[in-house]
Amino acid sequence: MSLLDSYRMRLRRKRRLIRCVRKRRELKPLRNATKSIRPDDILLVCVVRNEKIRLPYFLDYYRRLGVDHFLFVDNDSTDGTAEFLTSQSDVSTWSTTASYRKSTYGIDWSNYLLRKYAHGHWVLTVDPDEFFVYPFCDSRPIRALTDWLQGTGVRSFGTMLIDMYPKGRIEDVPYREGQDPFEIAQWFDSGNYMITRNPTYGNLWIQGGARARVFFQDTPKKAPALNKIPLVKWNRRYAYVSSTHSLLPRGLNQVYEEAGGEKTCGVLLHAKLIDTLGAKAKEEVARGEHYRGSGEYQAYADQLDAQPVFWNDWSEKYLNWRQLEILGLMSKGNWA
Amino acid sequence: MNSLGVVMLVHADLDRAEQIARHWTASGCPVVIHVDRKVQNDVYSAFATACANDPLIRFSKRHICEWGGWGIVAASQSAAEQLLYSFPNVRHVFLSSGACLPLRPIPELIDYLAERPRVDFIESATTADVTWTIGGLDLERFTLRFPFSWRKQRKLFDFYVRVQRSLGVRRKIPEGLVPHMGSQWWCLTRQTLSAILQDPKRKSYDNYFRRVWIPDESYFQTLTRLYSTHIESRSLTLSKFDYQGRPHVFYDDHLQLLRRSDCFVARKIWPRAERLYQAFLTDQASAIKPAEPNPGKIDRLFAKAVDRRTKGREGLYMQGRFPRHRKGSALTAFPYSVFQGFAELFEDFEPWLANTTSACVHGHLFDPTGAKFASNEATTTGGLSSCAKLRDYNPEAFLSNLIWNTRGERQCFQFGPFDTQKICSFLAQDKNAQISVISGAWALPLFRSNLNFADIRARSARLQQIESKQLQALATARSGTRIRIWSLAEFVESPMEYLQVVVEDIGITQPNHLAEAPKMVDLTGFGKFMKNLKNQGMHPYLVGDFPEDDIFGSRSKTYTKPYLVQ
The missing domain is CATH 3.90.550 (Spore Coat Polysaccharide Biosynthesis Protein SpsA; Chain A)
Known part of the structure; x- marks a missing residue:
């Protein structure tokens, strides 16, 4: 990497930071309980819009893993999301009516909250339909992982997004508030992921899975990226550049081993492909606030009318993290 | 107390x-x-x-x-x-x-x-006696100086160690002490x-x-x-x-x-x-x-x-493991076999091979219209899709996924100059790929086709060009038993002998010799066909020297029907 490249990356990072600080004016605090954050608390940052139905289980799930405080940005919800969030004692909420697209799909807002409140903390940045699974997550809380990462001098933790889907058509089983979405979407593709290295930021670019197989078989290049780096020991100089796919400085993207070994890594189970997708896709296409002019949601909206079934004979039923590790979808690395 | x-x-x-x-x-x-x-x-x-x-x-x-x-x-x-x-x-x-x-x-x-x-x-x-030292320092722990922190000033630490090594600086170990560690x-x-x-x-x-x-x-x-x-x-x-x-x-x-x-x-x-x-x-x-x-x-x-x-699990590519390709390393999880020209020469090669070796035998995985899986389905293990566009978007991932998903079961597939060629250099590099080629076998489907001769001529020229590129790629790969190449003429001279070799390569030992042979396509008139191609200015050199009268030695009608051997 040449000096010029390094300098260019530095500028890019600064630009992201300046941008996020400028965008802070768009965030209006609804309930700011960040004073109660203790120095070694584990935090979670999340941007939501009309996701109230998902939130009770989401909060539950991450509280059980040991997240101490939640920082939410509510982007103009109309379904009572804000009211629900402000009633939770371990949640701080900001609201904004500004454009999701113009805030680089929420990343500027997240970057601001991270910079302001997460400096020196281990912090998860996830979407409300992403559920973090890491090695030993059934017996060790997330703090065991972060303590270990800290002890081995690791600052960031890599995952892959796994699209989970139900056995039949996705609108067959309605999702109830508070329910574990993986009671409905129990299935996933175990071995059709395509990986290349992104030379710009040094992260891996992973595509594939159920969405690529069903929605993007004619345009595989447009299939959504599945590589995510959601868990970082944050520093105010850091910045996410595109969703949580990559960060700056680039060293944080080196969550994979190139010399043959396996680094410890996890997955984000993706509960997108349930009955709430149809309404969401229609709404987001109309708003046009998502990546590539909501191109991804356009594809969903177009094809959902055909009522696709993701399940096939080769689908794997989700059991636990050990199954994922045997399938090669995550790794314990040298954490034993 | x-x-x-x-x-x-x-x-x-x-x-x-x-x-x-x-x-x-x-x-x-x-x-x-x-x-x-x-x-x-x-x-x-x-x-x-x-x-x-x-x-x-x-x-x-x-x-x-x-x-x-x-x-x-x-x-x-x-x-x-x-x-x-x-x-x-x-x-x-x-x-x-x-x-x-x-x-x-x-x-x-x-x-x-x-x-x-x-x-x-x-x-x-x-x-x-100790094998667990960090940074390769064992006796040197006692003879060099270490003013810099290994954890916080690694570059200075390494630099200073190198300087001392090159200058030959040594500290004296106090008399009577024999360095021990633990x-x-x-x-x-x-x-x-x-x-x-x-x-x-x-x-x-x-x-x-x-x-x-x-x-x-x-x-x-x-x-x-x-x-x-x-x-x-x-x-x-x-x-x-x-x-x-x-x-x-x-x-x-x-x-x-x-x-x-x-x-x-x-x-x-x-x-x-x-x-x-x-x-x-x-x-x-x-x-x-x-x-x-x-x-x-x-x-x-x-x-x-x-x-x-x-070390990690060989042949696995995932968010925590993405090894750089090195020459001679395994790029996939398990050995597999690639057959070029066999399905063209033998009518029932795939079922025969599956029967003989109990391996999983796919058709042309890189067929331009879509992968031909053994099961003939649109998806196979791991949710791998036969869709050509998905496959060709990242053919290396496609193949390494297939081999990873079926690890433990030997995979075989057909390949040829008709297929999409992006995977070729990967095959040549991967030490798990066992490749058997009958060069020039692409002429057989043309020979048996109902095309105009001008088209046949143009097509065979193109196929020969592609195959010759493939062979070049294979030639640059490591030598060894994993790549075998015969010309068509050479192979039909003694097919059973070569099939035996190929089956043995798969590693499933046969009690004696092959009991049953696959049925070879009818080659009557192929020699003449070759000659016509030559006369039209297209020299099919990869086929080898095929006798014009289709007669090898004294065996004139051997190849028209299946036969039992030994």
Whole structure:
């Protein structure tokens, strides 16, 4: 990497930071309980819009893993999301009516909250339909992982997004508030992921899975990226550049081993492909606030009318993290 | 008052340290605690006050402890001196840390040591015998100088080591000392320990070891050799290190493993492993008969972890493992076979091969219209789609996924110049790819087609060009038995012999020889066809010298029907 490249990356990072600080004016605090954050608390940052139905289980799930405080940005919800969030004692909420697209799909807002409140903390940045699974997550809380990462001098933790889907058509089983979405979407593709290295930021670019197989078989290049780096020991100089796919400085993207070994890594189970997708896709296409002019949601909206079934004979039923590790979808690395 | 005393080095999680210290003293073992000077004074005094009501807990002079620095040795020295001085009954001194957890009832350890009153338990091996050194430094730990921190100033550290190596600078090892190394956690007798601490030359030894790298792994280990009458070169503390020299941590889910290890003390315990502390610090039933420590299972668990981190699962590509391709390395998880030209020469090659070898035999996986899986389905194991666009978007991922998903079952597939060619260099590089080529076999489908001759001529020219490029790619790959190339003319001379070779390559041993042959396509007139091509200016050189009259030697009609051999 040449000096010029390094300098260019530095500028890019600064630009992201300046941008996020400028965008802070768009965030209006609804309930700011960040004073109660203790120095070694584990935090979670999340941007939501009309996701109230998902939130009770989401909060539950991450509280059980040991997240101490939640920082939410509510982007103009109309379904009572804000009211629900402000009633939770371990949640701080900001609201904004500004454009999701113009805030680089929420990343500027997240970057601001991270910079302001997460400096020196281990912090998860996830979407409300992403559920973090890491090695030993059934017996060790997330703090065991972060303590270990800290002890081995690791600052960031890599995952892959796994699209989970139900056995039949996705609108067959309605999702109830508070329910574990993986009671409905129990299935996933175990071995059709395509990986290349992104030379710009040094992260891996992973595509594939159920969405690529069903929605993007004619345009595989447009299939959504599945590589995510959601868990970082944050520093105010850091910045996410595109969703949580990559960060700056680039060293944080080196969550994979190139010399043959396996680094410890996890997955984000993706509960997108349930009955709430149809309404969401229609709404987001109309708003046009998502990546590539909501191109991804356009594809969903177009094809959902055909009522696709993701399940096939080769689908794997989700059991636990050990199954994922045997399938090669995550790794314990040298954490034993 | 007891014959076992404990030195405890503490730098964090003081409440756990107190819990452990009280556990030791409950069995009558005095404990001298060294608290790292980096711990803030008010935290320290709160801790000291909390422990004040226990007369068996004392605190020693505080030193700053840096990893790999002299401070840890100095701390051990001060605390051990204090322990020996304050508790004259103590016969064995046990060095432990705040993250150590006694796994067996303390009286068992006391009895164990009482039966071995003269034995020093300290892992102590010469530099030639240790394999676990970090950074490749073993004897050089004792002969070079290390003013820079390995963790914080790695580049300077490495640079300075290189400079000293190239200049040939050597420190002199004090006379009489033979460098030994081993685990930092020991249990020494009063006699040995006091001999070390009261040695008239201690000052010069200390000065020497102050500049040795990681002296806590060598100071006592080396000096014990001077005085001990009976060394057992092992540590009573179960402590495992990863490939970077950092200790492995135990969690709640290790409970059964730790119980069955029969070790006396284990480290390092995660301070929040509530269940472990709960289980091992409450009264537990003693073992029925005294057992020797047996950490074999735990050793294997951590050895596996290190192996996974340094080597990983071959042929797996995922978010934590994306190896750079190196020449001659395996790019896939399991050996597989690629057949070029066989399905063109034999009518029923795929079912025949599946039958003969019980491997999974696919058709043309890289067919431009979509992958032809063995099952003839649109998807196969792992959700791999036959869609051509998805496959050709990243053919290397497609193939390595297929091989990974079916690991354990031999995969075979057909390939040829009609297929999309992007995978070709991957096949040539991958040492798991067993490639058999009948060059020129692409002429057979053209020969049997109903195309105009001008089209046939143009097509065969293109196919020959593609195949010749393939063969070039294969030629640059490593030589060896994994790539076999015959020309069509050569192959039809003695097909059974070559098929035998191919089947043996797959590694499924046949009791004798092949009993059944696949049915070869009718070659009558092929020689003439070749000649016509030549006459039209297209020289099919990859086919080889095919006789114009289709007669090889004296066998004239052999190839028109299936036959049995031997």
